[in-house]
Structures are given as structure tokens and as C-alpha cells.
Amino acid sequence: MSHAVPDDGSDALFGLDALGAPGAAAGAGAPGPPPADGETFRGGATARRLLPVREIYAEPAAAASARGRQVRERFPHARLVEVASHWNIPGLHGNEGNVERWVRIKGETLVLGEKKTLTTRPNGRSADWIAPGPSNGCALACAYCYVPRRKGYANPITVFTNIDKIIAHLGQHIARQGPKPEPNQCDDTAWVYDIGENGDCAVDALICDNTADLVHAFRHWPTAKASFATKFVNPDLLAHDPRGRTRIRFSLMPADDSRLLDLRTSPVADRIAAAGDFLDAGYEVHFNLSPVVLRPGWQAAWAELLRHMDDVLPERVKRQAAAEVIMLTHNRDLHEVNLGWHPKGEDLLWQPGIQQAKRSQNGALNVRYRNRVKAEAVDALRELVATHAPWLRIRYAF
Numbered sequence: 001m002s003h004a005v006p007d008d009g010s011d012a013l014f015g016l017d018a019l020g021a022p023g024a025a026a027g028a029g030a031p032g033p034p035p036a037d038g039e040t041f042r043g044g045a046t047a048r049r050l051l052p053v054r055e056i057y058a059e060p061a062a063a064a065s066a067r068g069r070q071v072r073e074r075f076p077h078a079r080l081v082e083v084a085s086h087w088n089i090p091g092l093h094g095n096e097g098n099v100e101r102w103v104r105i106k107g108e109t110l111v112l113g114e115k116k117t118l119t120t121r122p123n124g125r126s127a128d129w130i131a132p133g134p135s136n137g138c139a140l141a142c143a144y145c146y147v148p149r150r151k152g153y154a155n156p157i158t159v160f161t162n163i164d165k166i167i168a169h170l171g172q173h174i175a176r177q178g179p180k181p182e183p184n185q186c187d188d189t190a191w192v193y194d195i196g197e198n199g200d201c202a203v204d205a206l207i208c209d210n211t212a213d214l215v216h217a218f219r220h221w222p223t224a225k226a227s228f229a230t231k232f233v234n235p236d237l238l239a240h241d242p243r244g245r246t247r248i249r250f251s252l253m254p255a256d257d258s259r260l261l262d263l264r265t266s267p268v269a270d271r272i273a274a275a276g277d278f279l280d281a282g283y284e285v286h287f288n289l290s291p292v293v294l295r296p297g298w299q300a301a302w303a304e305l306l307r308h309m310d311d312v313l314p315e316r317v318k319r320q321a322a323a324e325v326i327m328l329t330h331n332r333d334l335h336e337v338n339l340g341w342h343p344k345g346e347d348l349l350w351q352p353g354i355q356q357a358k359r360s361q362n363g364a365l366n367v368r369y370r371n372r373v374k375a376e377a378v379d380a381l382r383e384l385v386a387t388h389a390p391w392l393r394i395r396y397a398f
Contacts (some may be wrong), residue, residue, distance in 0.1 A: 001247075005222060010277045014386060018306075025056050029299055030266035034074045034214065040236050041206075041208075041234055041235045041236045042074075042205065042206040042234075042236055044345075047206045049105060049184075050139055050203070050206065050264065051075075051107055051110075051139055051206055051207065052107050052108055053075040053078045053107070053108060053109070053110050054077075054078055054079065054108045054109070055079050055081060055108060055109050055110075056071070056072065056075065056078045056079070056080050056081065056109075056110045056111070056112060057082075057083045057086070057089050057092065057110070057111045057112070058080060058081070058082060058083065058112035058113070058284070059082075059083060059084070059086055059112060059113045059114060059196050060082055061114055062112040062114050062159075062160075062161040062162075063080065063082065063112055065114075065161040065162065066161075066309075067159070067161035067162075067163055067208055067209075067210070067291050067310075068112050068132070068161045069159075069207050070208050071110065071112060071159055071207055071211065074207060074208065075110070078110070083111075085113070086111050086112070086113025086114075086158050087113075089111065090228075092105075092109070092111075092154050092156075092199055093154060094341070096269050096282040098154045098339065099317065099337055099340035099341055100340065102141065102155075102337070102341040102342075103141050103263065103264070103341070105154050105155075105156050106137075106138070106139045106140070106141055106155065106156055106157075106264070107139055107264075109154075109156040110156060110157055110158075110159065110207070110354065111137070111156060111157065111158040111159070112158070112161055113158055113159075113160060113161070113167070114158055114160060114161060114162045115132055115133075115160040115162060115166060117132075118165060118166060118169040119132060120132065120133045120169070120170070120173045120193070123186075123194065123325075124184075124185075124186070125185075125186075125396055125398070126186070126192075126194055126227065126229075126249075126324055126395075126396075127186055127192040127193060127194035127227050128186045128187075128191045128192045128193070129173070129185070129191065129192070129193045130192040130193075130194050130197050131166075131170055131194060131195045131197075131226075132166050132169060132269065133160070133169075133196055133197050133198050133199060134159070134160050134163055134166060134195065134196075134199070134201070134204060134210035134211065134213075134214060135157055135158060135159050135160060135198065135199035135201075135204045135210065136157075136158040136160075136198045136199060136204050136224060137155045137156050137157045137158050137199060138155065138157060138199050138200050138203060139156070139200075139203050139206075139264065140200060140203060140231060140232065140262070140263070140264045140265050141155055141262065141264045141342075142231065142261060142262050142263065142265065142343050143260075143261045143338055143345035143346075143349060144261060144291055144293075144328060144329075144330060144334075144345075144349055145334075146329070146331065146334075147198050147199070148334065148337070152160070157199065157203070157204065157206060157207065158206055159204070159210065160210070162216070162331070163209075163210050163213050163214075166214075167213060167217045168215065170193065170221075170224075171221070172219050172248065174191065174193075174223060174224045174359070177191050177223065177224075179222070180223060181221050185395050185396050186395075187225060190224055190225035190245075191223060191224045191227050192223070192224075192226075192227050192247065193218075193225070193226055193227065194227050194228065195214050195226045195227065195228050196227075196229060196230070196314070198226030198229050200228075200229075200231065200232055201202070201214070202228075202230040202232045202233070202234040202237060202248075203230075203232050203234070203254050205234050205236055205237060206234065206236075210226075211237070211240075212240050213243075214226055215237075215240040215246050216240065216241075218242070218245040218246055219241070219242060219243045221245065224245070225244075225246065225247055225284070226242075226245065226246040226247065226280050227246070227247040227248075228246075228248065228249065229249040229250075229251050229288050230248060230249070230250060230251065230271075231250075231262055231265040231266060231271065232265055232266050233266040233271055233274045234388050235268050235277075237275060237278070237281075237283075238278065238281040239281075240281075241281070241282055242281070242282045242283050243282050244282055244283075244284060246282075246283055246284070246362070247282070247284040247285075247286055248278055248283045248285055248286070249286045249287060249288045249324070249357040250271040250272065250275060250285070250286075250287050251271070251287075251288040251290055252262050252271060252272065252287055252288065252289055252290075252305065252309075253268065253289070253290070253291065253292070253293070253305070254268075254298075254301035254302060254304065254305050255267070255269065255305070256301060257293055257295075257301065257348065260344060260345055260348065261293070261345050261348065261349070263342070266370075268305070269308070272308065272309055272312060272313065273312065275287075275312070275313055275314075275317045276314045276317055278314070279314075279316060279317050279320070282322060284316055285320065285321065285325060285391070286321060286322045286324070286395075287309075287321060287322075287323045287324075288323065288324050288326065289302075289323050289324065289325045289326070289381070289385075290324065290325065290326035290327075291326055291327060291328040291329070292325065292327045292328060292377065292381060293348050293349065294327075294328070294351065294354065294369060294373070294377055295348050295351075295360065299380055299384060302381060302384050303387075303388055304386055304388040305386050306385060306387075306388035307389075309389055309392070310388055310389045310391075318392070319391075321391065321392055321393070322392070322393045322394070323380055323385070323392050323393070323394050323395065324395055324396055324397070325378065325382075325394055325396070325397035326397075327368065327369055327377060327378065327397075327398065328349065328368070328369070329358070329366050329367070329368045330349050330350065330355070330364065330366065330367045330368070331365070331366050331367070332357075332365045332366075332367065333365070335349070335350050335367075350367075352367075354369055354370055354373045355367040355368060355369055355370065356368065356370045356371075378397045378398070381397070382394060382397065
């Protein structure tokens with residue numbers, strides 16, 4: 001594999017125009033105009049409850065861009081506040097008082113910025129490559145999420161409006177790789193690009209067409225495949241016609257754990273029930289069994305979840321399904337933040353008796369289950385899958 005590749009835009013192969021993506025000018029082969037918001041899920045009551053946006057912080061260039069205008073038109077009553085940088089917003093980032101408004105900020109605040117450095121990084125676990133994402137942050141409020149660790153007491157969605165440059169960068173990178181030489185755990189034939197490392201693309205689609213643009217772009221790249229994990233069922237994605245070039249990974253955990261830890265997400269049963277519809281719409285459908293949280297009764301709870309999957313999933317989903325198993329990693333600073341808004345969740349997440357410190361590459365102090373505890377839990381979950389959902393191939397577990 002080649003090294004991570006920054007992009008200065010000087011040798012772009014093509015952008016939205018050539019791909020016929022939703023942001024492109026109309027032309028031969030381009031899709032027709034999207035339906036009016038009133039005819040889409042993002043124009044409905046659920047989306048309005050999740051994103052009652054009142055304030056939009058925006059870099060001037062981002063606000064003036066075509067994608068920025070789309071977002072502003074989507075929320076016409078929101079107050080627009082110009083900021084110099086989407087990373088450093090006084091009163092939002094670094095304000096400890098915002099902990100008490102953790103969930104409100106996620107729904108009522110958006111940030112618009114341009115992604116300045118476009119870099120594709122090697123991965124090798126879930127995907128071959130981590131793509132420059134179209135967003136950072138999320139309107140969901142999962143208590144274990146790693147994204148807010150660097151954002152200073154607030155984690156609303158930052159939409160990157162220069163989606164055309166992101167897609168051009170990906171086109172260059174994919175072209176440089178050529179055909180995939182041999183199968184690996186990511187995919188047998190395609191280079192897999194994770195497009196949602198720091199956000200949830202299904203939620204992003206409630207705001208603008210960034211997700212649609214990426215799904216449409218990957219239709220034109222026969223050697224590559226997009227991939228993103230989600231905890232939110234957005235029916236609008238069914239209309240994007242991915243033609244097998246996008247893998248959606250529904251993240252799952254036992255329902256009782258999810259109700260406590262996966263705040264503002266779609267119920268786990270709804271994520272499972274949606275799998276057949278997404279497969280029929282042209283997506284590859286996988287599952288993330290994550291995070292696996294160790295607590296009394298955890299094995300029985302996971303067995304119940306796996307039996308439910310076996311009972312309700314159609315055979316066509318099972319034949320192509322695969323899963324990733326990810327044990328919980330937590331963070332000391334995030335633990336302190338969570339104590340300010342959701343202490344009950346920390347009763348499950350913060351277990352010093354079975355956890356050990358791990359210094360991450362960026363210097364953050366993370367905690368994960370002790371080596372022996374983790375190894376035994378991974379083996380136990382593999383056995384549960386083999387017993388209750390033997391059709392579910394585990395791509396990797398860690």
C-alpha cells in the first residue's frame with residue numbers, strides 16, 4: 001500500500017460534474033432534481049426532532065458555497081454566525097459549561113467549514129483506507145463516542161462544504177491504487193474506503209447531499225467501495241442507487257445497553273429490520289457488533305440479540321453479511337465529561353477493576369479492557385455467534 005496522500009487539488013481527475021452527482025450541473029446521465037423536502041424523510045417530523053437547528057456557525061467561504069447555501073436553506077430560521085475557523089469557536093469549544101447542554105447543542109447547533117487538509121490514511125481493519133470524511137461530529141449522543149475527545153465540551157456536526165474537492169481527492173487516490181491485487185479481510189475485490197470515520201453519514205443526509213454525492217461517486221469507481229457505520233435508519237438513503245459500491249454497517253448492541261448508551265439513535269430492532277430494504281436498494285449490508293460492553297449478564301444479552309437477528313433477517317441478507325466485533329475503548333477525559341451529563345452510562349463504561357490505560361497515538365489517555373479480560377470476552381462472543389448466528393462471518397475482532 002502507498003502512504004497517506006495529502007491533496008492540493010492540482011491534479012484533480014474529475015469532480016461532481018463528471019460523476020453526475022447531486023451537486024453537479026444537470027447534464028447527460030445526471031440524476032434528476034431531488035424531491036422537495038416535504039417528500040423526504042429529512043423533511044419529516046423525526047428529522048425535525050433530531051435537528052431543531054437554531055444556530056449555524058460558519059466560515060465565510062463555507063457559508064457562501066453551494067453546499068453551504070443548501071444547508072442554510074434547509075434551516076432558514078437558524079441564526080448565522082461567521083467564525084474564522086470551524087475548529088476554534090469561542091463559547092462553543094473549550095467551554096466546560098456546555099457539558100450541561102451536551103445533547104441540546106448536538107441538535108440545535110451546526111458548524112459549516114471547509115476541510116483544509118485532504119488525506120487518505122491506510123487502515124486495514126474495517127477498511128483498506130480512511131477517506132477524508134464529509135463531516136465531523138454527530139447529532140446522536142452515544143456515550144462512548146471517541147469524536148468529542150478533541151472538540152472541547154461540545155460535539156455538534158461540522159459539515160464540510162467542499163465536497164467536490166473531497167470527491168476529486170478520492171478519485172485521484174483510487175486511480176493510483178489500480179485494481180486490488182488480492183483479497184483481504186476488508187473485501188475480496190474492491191479497495192474499501194471508510195467515508196464516515198468521524199460522523200454518521202445517515203444522519204448527515206438529513207442536513208445536505210454530502211452522503212448522496214459520495215454514494216453516487218463510488219458507483220463510477222469499479223475498483224473501490226465506500227463504507228460507513230450507522231446507528232440511524234434514514235429511508236432517504238434507499239433512493240441513492242449505490243449499485244453495490246457502498247457498504248452500510250449497522251452498529252448493534254443489546255437493546256438494554258443501547259437504551260442507556262446509544263442516546264438519540266434508532267432502536268436496535270429498527271436497524272436490524274432495515275437490513276433487507278437496504279440490501280434490496282443496492283447496498284452491501286454488514287453489521288458492527290460494537291462496542292461490546294462487559295457487565296453482569298452481557299453474554300446472555302448478546303445471545304438474545306444474535307437469536308433475534310437469526311429469527312428476523314432474510315436469507316438474502318445472511319448470505320452476504322459479515323460483522324466486525326469491537327470491544328469498548330473509553331477515555332478518561334470523556335469519562336469526566338459524561339459524568340456532567342449522563343453519569344448512569346458511566347456505571348457501565350467506566351470499570352477500573354477490569355480496564356487498563358492505553359496511550360493513543362495523539363497522546364490521549366484511553367482505557368480498554370485488560371488483555372486477558374478482552375481476549376476471553378472476544379473468544380466468548382465468537383462462540384455466541386457460532387452458536388446463535390453461524391451464518392454471520394466475523395471479518396475481524398479486537
